[in-house]
Amino acid sequence: MLSNRQLLVLQVIIDEFIHTAQPIGSRAISKKDEVSFSSATIRNEMADLEEMGFIEKTHSSSGRVPSEKGYRFYVDHLLSPFRLSNTDVDIISDAFAKGMIEFEQVVQKSAKVLSDLTNYTSIILGPEVFDTKLKQLQIISLSNQTAVAILVTNTGHVEHRSFSVPANIQSSDLEKLVNILNDRLVGVPIVQLHEKLSDELTHLLHKYTSDFDAAYHYLKGALFDQQSVQLYVGGKTNILMQPEFKDVEKIRSLYSIIEQEEEMAELLRSNKDGMNIMIGHENKIDAMQDCSLITATYSLGDQQMGTIALLGPTRMEYSRVISLVNMLSKQLTNTFHSWY
Amino acid sequence: MLSNRQLLVLQVIIDEFIHTAQPIGSRAISKKDEVSFSSATIRNEMADLEEMGFIEKTHSSSGRVPSEKGYRFYVDHLLSPFRLSNTDVDIISDAFAKGMIEFEQVVQKSAKVLSDLTNYTSIILGPEVFDTKLKQLQIISLSNQTAVAILVTNTGHVEHRSFSVPANIQSSDLEKLVNILNDRLVGVPIVQLHEKLSDELTHLLHKYTSDFDAAYHYLKGALFDQQSVQLYVGGKTNILMQPEFKDVEKIRSLYSIIEQEEEMAELLRSNKDGMNIMIGHENKIDAMQDCSLITATYSLGDQQMGTIALLGPTRMEYSRVISLVNMLSKQLTNTFHSWY
DNA sequence: ATTAGCACTCGATGACAGTGAGTGCTAACA
DNA sequence: TGTTAGCACTCACTGTCATCGAGTGCTAAT
Structure with a gap:
């Protein structure tokens, strides 16, 4: 050789x-x-x-x-094993030192730290909800016609959605409905929630007045309409500082990719466990052919949870960057692990 | 002349x-x-x-x-009075046609529509909370050590925050605390909430065990720590399509301004009621000296609520853009008005 | 008051030579 | 035989120069 x-x-x-x-x-x-x-x-x-x-x-x-x-x-x-500088380590430790409780908060912070330290763009696919279970469902009437539905998971994630209440539904009806739903659904994994809601409860609800049917319809719409992908991007403008991207056209095509959250999420999800490095044309996506994408998964227990990624030019400071991504994914894993 | x-x-x-x-x-x-x-x-x-x-x-x-x-x-x-094309009007009407209930949703949509129609960047300062009142406070225990606090306003806005519960506080204590707080605070304007919470309740809580003190401390931290500015930006990448911004340096300085949410919010807030047009150096901010900023306020009743703005090059399609901003601010005002 | 005509300006474009950092190859050397 | 000095060659880059053309300002004619 x-x-x-x-x-x-x-x-x-x-x-x-x-x-x-x-x-x-x-x-x-x-x-x-x-x-x-x-x-x-x-x-x-x-x-x-x-x-x-x-x-x-x-x-x-x-x-x-x-x-x-x-x-x-x-x-x-x-690649020689790279020792992160003390300042790097300190910055990351500090970021995780403050008692953060919410997934969103932790992930957001990680994205920021990673992009700040590397001057590249970080993309983190938020914790997938495999193990997340419904903690509580709430409906709070705001007025006669409007109400807000709130869904809380055991991980502290809060999803909410306002909706308009049809005139023929009383707020007391809603209350009853929520009580029933809570009885039946608390503890159900979020991924099964939609299914469970349909399967188990449709006939149950029919026992009561047909108003429940309408209420159920509205509630379902309110809670499951938007399947939001949790994608956190940090340092999007760092791309502008790389000499290989002085061409505005390149920047545009890259940005437009990053903004397609569904596709990005799919891309990140498709990586295997552990660390992955995609260089230039190893990336399927056209706009990324001058880029390298480093991904690492983080986990909760043995359940894979999400992916942390860093996007930069192929001319990337691989040794340092790999160590950083590695450390952050470990930190995320540790943090989440310590919660349960 | x-x-x-x-x-x-x-x-x-x-x-x-x-x-x-x-x-x-x-x-x-x-x-x-x-x-x-x-x-x-x-x-x-x-x-x-x-x-x-x-x-x-x-x-x-x-x-x-x-x-x-x-x-x-x-x-x-x-400027001759400009008649918006039918497609423009239709697109805006359509955007507002679907029964949206949440401020966030409406404002986000507006930002998107405005930037899509103009190919400039839209910035909307979300509804200020002058008239917003507390609808309900909730604390949901996630585990022994963690809980999530949820604050719902009468406008359907949901604010939530996880926090860790000190070991010496029981979840039943928290429940009692929340009950008391709800009794005393529901209906209080959000802007006064912090004050009210301190003034009225501190001594009240002392009647109960000192644990309440700690609980109160944590709860306050959880709910009032981050005073988040509601700034919605649409079409950030549209800037890249303007020929006056082929210089990457310009783009960077502009982006870095837009990302300073506090400053942007202050800038938008500083505009008088109605429509404002700032051309080039009329803008105080350095990075905006090649830009024009068109702002309009939208309102709920006679309370000013927020500002809708459009940022583009000085070479701007003023007539059409002014009409669009105008129409959108009216639509926002109407929409919010119809809710109350 | 308007306009045709003309000299002039200046950015943009392309041709051309000179420079220098780099290469590949060959021949000399340890 | 592996290494190196030397040299011819390549090519991006830079500056100079001439040309072109879109545009101006001014003057004189209508």
Whole structure:
């Protein structure tokens, strides 16, 4: 395979390019302390590395730039275990130090910390609701015609929705309905809630007046209309600071992808457990072909819960970034674990 | 002041520039149907208009471009009452047609519609809570150590916050506390809630065990910690489509302003009732000096409630945009009015 | 008062040469 | 045989120069 010297040269090229975003020439490499060969020797090695597809020229007499295959090799074989700086560790610890209780809060904070530390864009797929159970259902009348339905889960998640109450339904009817629903549904996993609500209760409700039917209809609409994906994005504008995105068109296409929450969620969900690194064209999505996407799952117990991701240019500070994503996913897992 | 012909020329220049974003030459103007003078005549008028500061050259032999003073004159004196197209009206009506009940929902939708229709960025300052009253307070225990506090207003707004319960507080204590609080606080305007909570209840609570003190402390923290500004932004990426923003640096500074919610809210709040148009340097904020900001207030009864704003380049389609902002603010006012 | 005509300005475009950072190759060397 | 010095070559980049054309301002004719 690759000689030690070739490994060294490749490593230097990628390390350097990651920081300067400029093609690297043989002379620059030979001047590095850890390299003790002349530029001519380096040139030979570089020609070989290019032939093998690990590096590329931008034009016939330019320095070399890592190819996607180069990056892939780099993350697979050349990454030395990276020690996060104390400040990095401190910042993350601090973020988790304050007693946070809500999923949303924790995840939001994580997204912010991750994007701030990396200057890339973080995307976190919020905790999926596999294990989440209904804690309480409430309906509060606001006026004769309006009411707000509130759903609380055992994880502290609160979902609410206002709806208009048809004239023929009394607020006392609603109360009764809610009582029945609470009796039957508290403790039911959220994912089964819709089903349970339909299956078990439809006939039960029919025992009572037909008003319940209408009420049920409205309530269902109120609670299950919007299946909201929990996607938290941090540092969206960090993309603008990367030199590879000085083209407004690129930025636009990337933003429009990120904003398609359903697709992004699907993309993140599709990753396997643990850490995943997608480099350039390994990403299916067109607008991401100049980007790398690093994902890691976090979990509650043995249930996978969500995904934490970082989106940046292929020229990414992989070693540090991987450690950060790793640490954050562990922190999330720990935090959630400590709650139950 | 300005002769009719000068008015005509100025109008043509601005109308044209708004659509092409290119400097306009005398020949182009003279070829317009509504203009029946030779290019030489136009040139003389343009020289005068320039001397008066309404138009500018980008270089010594270029066509003319409107100055900020020109835009100001245009919106003050040259805007013909604009009839919105049927599709525009339909889209807005449709958006409000579906029975929406929550402030958030309505405002969010408005922001989206406005930015979609204009291709600019809309910013809506959500309904301020002057008239909003507490409808109900709830505390739901999630586990021994955690609970979620839920606050519902008469406007259907739901605010919630999880918090950890100190070991020495029983969930029954919390229940009692909430009962007391509800007795005393339901119907109290949200703005006074904090004050009322401190003033009236502190001594009352002392009657009971000191545990209440701690519970009160936690509850207060849970409910009043974050005074969240309700700022809804729509079409943030529309900025990227404007030719005046092909410079990434400009985009960044603009985004960073928009993201400073507190400042933006303050800016929007500072506008007087009715419609306001700020052109270029009339905006205090540096990053907005190439932009125009159109704001309009919407209201509930005679209480001012919030502000709807549209941010675009100074080269803005003023006539249509003003009508749209106007219509939307009216729609918001109507909608909210119909609720009470 | 209007306009035709003309000299002038200046950004944009393309051709061209010079520069320099980089390469590949060859021949000399340890 | 692996390494390196040397050299010819490539090509992006920069600055200069001429050309072009859209536009102006001014003057003189109508």
